Amino acid sequence: MTQKPTYEELEQKVKELEKETVERNRVEKALREKENFLKIVFNAIQDGISVRDQEFNLTLVNQWMEKKYASQKPLVGKKCYTVFQKRNSICPWCPAVLAMKTGEMFGEIVPYPCHDDPAGWFDVTAFPVRDLNGEIVGCIEHVRDVTERKKTDEALKKS
Numbered sequence: 001m002t003q004k005p006t007y008e009e010l011e012q013k014v015k016e017l018e019k020e021t022v023e024r025n026r027v028e029k030a031l032r033e034k035e036n037f038l039k040i041v042f043n044a045i046q047d048g049i050s051v052r053d054q055e056f057n058l059t060l061v062n063q064w065m066e067k068k069y070a071s072q073k074p075l076v077g078k079k080c081y082t083v084f085q086k087r088n089s090i091c092p093w094c095p096a097v098l099a100m101k102t103g104e105m106f107g108e109i110v111p112y113p114c115h116d117d118p119a120g121w122f123d124v125t126a127f128p129v130r131d132l133n134g135e136i137v138g139c140i141e142h143v144r145d146v147t148e149r150k151k152t153d154e155a156l157k158k159s
Helices: 009-044 061-068 080-086 095-102 145-158
Strands: 047-053 058-061 106-112 122-131 137-143
Touching: 047 061, 080 106, 095 106, 095 122, 095 137, 122 145
Parallel strands: none
Antiparallel strands: 047 058, 047 137, 106 122, 122 137
16 A cells, blocks of 8 residues: 655655756757757858758758749758759759768759759758768758859850
């Protein structure tokens, strides 16, 4: 037979739970503040940043990408190659493929909005993302528009 707790024991337990609640609320507030700060930093970057999983589904994009591909919103949840290159399959030149396969950073200059009709050029660098066990679970891509630089280089070559 278990003995019922005394009033003092219950009162002590309530005080402990109140302390735990206050501490949990403090930690949750600090986490929200850090998350908001990281969102501000992420969206302040004046180049494109996208995060994708191993199946090439976009899981996060910054505001630069949202603006560049505004006609295809929402971007998250879609295949990167569908959004960025108007393709039905993975791009053969995709830096993310090599980054996720090798576990190393990889970069490439790629056409946009699509390979068949490039209006511009992006310098894309892919970085593998690992989980806590070191397994590659996706990648981050940094995208910089280098269209003007590429046009200038081509004009210099012609002259």
